[in-house]
Amino acid sequence: xxxxxxxxxxxxxxxxxxxxxxxxxxxxxxxxxxxxxxxxxxxxxxxxxxxxxxxxxxxxxxxxxxxxxxxxxxxxxxxxxxxxxxxxxxxxxxxxxxxxxxxxxxxxxxxxxxxxxxxxxxxxxxxxxxxxxxxxxxxxxxxxxxxxxxxxxxxxxxxxxxxxxxxxxxxxxxxxxxxxxxxxxxxxxxxxxxxxxxxxxxxxxxxxxxxxxxxxxxxxxxxxxxxxxxxxxxxxxxxxxxxxxxxxxxxxxxxxxxxxxxxxxxxxxxxxxxxxxxxxxxxxxxxxxxxxxxxxxxxxxxxxxxxxxxxxxxxxxxxxxxxxxxxxxxxxxxxxxxxxxxxxxxxxxxxxxxxxxxxxxxxxxxxxxxxxxxxxxxxxxxxxxxxxxxxxxxxxxxxxxxxxxxxxxxxxxxxxxxxxxxxxxxxxxxxxxxxxxxxxxxxxxxxxxxxxxxxxxxxxx
Numbered sequence: 001x002x003x004x005x006x007x008x009x010x011x012x013x014x015x016x017x018x019x020x021x022x023x024x025x026x027x028x029x030x031x032x033x034x035x036x037x038x039x040x041x042x043x044x045x046x047x048x049x050x051x052x053x054x055x056x057x058x059x060x061x062x063x064x065x066x067x068x069x070x071x072x073x074x075x076x077x078x079x080x081x082x083x084x085x086x087x088x089x090x091x092x093x094x095x096x097x098x099x100x101x102x103x104x105x106x107x108x109x110x111x112x113x114x115x116x117x118x119x120x121x122x123x124x125x126x127x128x129x130x131x132x133x134x135x136x137x138x139x140x141x142x143x144x145x146x147x148x149x150x151x152x153x154x155x156x157x158x159x160x161x162x163x164x165x166x167x168x169x170x171x172x173x174x175x176x177x178x179x180x181x182x183x184x185x186x187x188x189x190x191x192x193x194x195x196x197x198x199x200x201x202x203x204x205x206x207x208x209x210x211x212x213x214x215x216x217x218x219x220x221x222x223x224x225x226x227x228x229x230x231x232x233x234x235x236x237x238x239x240x241x242x243x244x245x246x247x248x249x250x251x252x253x254x255x256x257x258x259x260x261x262x263x264x265x266x267x268x269x270x271x272x273x274x275x276x277x278x279x280x281x282x283x284x285x286x287x288x289x290x291x292x293x294x295x296x297x298x299x300x301x302x303x304x305x306x307x308x309x310x311x312x313x314x315x316x317x318x319x320x321x322x323x324x325x326x327x328x329x330x331x332x333x334x335x336x337x338x339x340x341x342x343x344x345x346x347x348x349x350x351x352x353x354x355x356x357x358x359x360x361x362x363x364x365x366x367x368x369x370x371x372x373x374x375x376x377x378x379x380x381x382x383x384x385x386x387x388x389x390x391x392x393x394x395x396x397x398x399x400x401x402x403x404x405x406x407x408x409x410x411x412x413x414x415x416x417x418x419x420x421x422x423x424x425x426x427x428x429x430x431x432x433x434x435x436x437x438x439x440x441x442x443x444x445x446x447x448x449x450x451x452x453x454x455x456x457x458x459x460x461x
Contacts, residue, residue, distance in 0.1 A: 001086040003098050004159035006149045008138065010170070012041040013234065015138050015147075016247070018173030019045040020230045023251050024132045026102055028397055030405045031243035031262070038243050040095040041140040042397065044102060045169065047132025048084065051077055051103075054127050056112060073112055073129050074360040077101060077398075081356070084133055086152045086400040095139040096267065099152040100399035103131025104248060104255055104409065107364050107388035114374050121386040125416060130250055136166050152400065177231045181224045183420070183452045188218040188385055194441070195434035197383045204379055205430045212308050213370035213379050216425025217441050218386060221452075223418045229254050232451065236413075240338045240447040244407035246395040255390050257412040258448065260337045263365050263394050264358060266404040271321060271349045271358060275309045275367040276408075277427055278302030278332065278343030281443045296341050297334050301431040303343065306332050309427070310345045312366035312373060319361040321349035339447040355404035359396065365408050368392040370427065390414050391423045411448060422448055 008015075012027065019025045025045035029038030049062040053073040060067050060080060069076055081101045106128045110116060135152040149166060153159035189197070194217045201213050233247050233256045242258040262274040280296040283289030296302060310328065317326050330346040351358055369392075370376030381387075391414060396406030414421050424445040426437055 001152050001154055004151045004153055004156065004163075005094065006151070006163055008147045008149050010138070010147055012043060012138075012140050015043050015170060017175035017230075018170045019043065020175065020247070020249055021173060022046065022169070023249065024050055024103075024130075026132075026248040027246065028097075028102060028395060028405075029243065029245045030265075038245065039141070039143055040097075041142065042095065042097045042102070043138040043140075044132070044134040044136065046136070046166070047134050049080060049133040051080055051101075051129070051131050051133075052127045053109065053112075053129035072360075073105075073109055074356045074363075077129070077131060078354055078356040081133065081398060081400070084135075084400070086135065094148060094150065095141050096403050096405070097137060097139065097397045097399050098150045098401070099135055099137050100397060100401075101131050101133050102397040103129070104390050104393060104395045105129050105131075105359065105363065106390045106393040107368075109393065110364050110377060113360060113363060114377070116374075116377055117381050120381050120384055123387055123389040123416075126253060126389045126414070127250070130248070130253075136162055175230060177234060178228055180227050180232050180235075180452070183221045183223060183227070185219045185221045185422070185449065185452075188220065191438055194438055198428055198432060198434040198437045200383060201379060201428040202430060202432060205428070210375050210379065211371045212305060212427050212429050213376040214368045214392075214425050214427050215380065215383060215437075216388070216391070216423045218384070218421055218423045219445065220419060220421050223415075223420055225418075229256065229415055232256070236448065236451040239451055240411070242337065242411065244395075246407060246409075248395065252417055254415040255395070255409070255412060256415070257395060257407070257409055259395075259407040259410050259412060260342065261367070261408040261410060263396070263406040263408045264362060264404065265406070266351055266355045266358065266402065268403070269351045271317060271351050272346065273313055273317070273362070274344055274346050275306070275313055275365070276342045276344050277306035277309050277367055279426065279440055279443060280341045281446075282336075282339055282341065293334055293336075293341055296343060297332070301429060303332050304431070305427040305429050306343050306345055308371050308429075309366045310347060312371045313347055313362065316362040316366065317347065317349045320351060320353040320358045322352045325350035340443060355398045355402060359394070359404070359406065363394070364392055365394070367427070368408055368410065368425070388423065391421075411444065413448065
């Protein structure tokens, strides 16, 4: 097997408008530098195999069979990726994902790695992991304004057959964008209850249990019958561009993310992770915006929050990277996005293991758990009423060539039937102010709320 490349003249919106209705269709964005929009987009559908995990059990489905497997989801995913004997070649002139495994790894996969309590409410119809193995990928380079169909095949005849089928799907599907009705959100916690939970985290910190924990609050809504998830995603992308946005359709379950946060990237064995900790809203005027930036960069609390997670991630990377290869490139660098300012650090290393073992070693991301990680997750399980599901997990691709990119699934909508949920959180430290932490969650959710054109959301929250 080897890659065959065909030029195409489509935009990502045009391509995914034809494919988004298909099960296991996905659209992933990625960036090579901090930027409010992505450098690359990758679109895939019609995988040759799918892998779903729920409560430690995996279901592997392809054209020949469907089998149930018990074991570690990361190991099973790695084994299935290796089982497809596609050649490990990559064209350096093309975007980096040219076929492989792609999908989401939900936060609750942590239970396959660590023993955690079971007190939060369940998400019974939500897979812990859902990924496909794709032999055809549409790849877009927004800097070069070029696009390609990349086909993994045994020979040119096989490649032309796969190209023809994907072209048929692109020509057969269509989507008319439409206006969506307003959605009324309801917060799981009252402001008083959420602030009380922040105080409880602070009590744990002062008792010496942890240094930091990421506590979120959840908002839920019931969707009108005429609501169009993909039309909404296109609008959300316009008003809240994000370098690691993602969309995945699993049928009853859909994930739509406007994530600004890179989790783990592997390029030719070189690992990069960029944790976000520290947030301020954008100002309404240039002067107000500058004031928010200065307040954030001068905040000892936000810097401490970031540094704690940097130390945690350096420790996680040390499990799978070459000794003495881990390097701190940037510490608490200010980066600006559509709705917020963030502090972002960058850590790099040289991988000595597989990308999926790297993902396992660092999962879930320290920026959305806390430190120490296991005790923080125990506290999250105690204080958050419902398990997180996809939220704070990762959407990722792992190429046949061993390259990988992944995000942290924040600023993310999870659709399940006629319901949708949104969570927003922040790192709680000993210096946290419960009122300020509550407002920070609303700041992070505000752009998503606005994309639903419901001005009541903030008041209801």
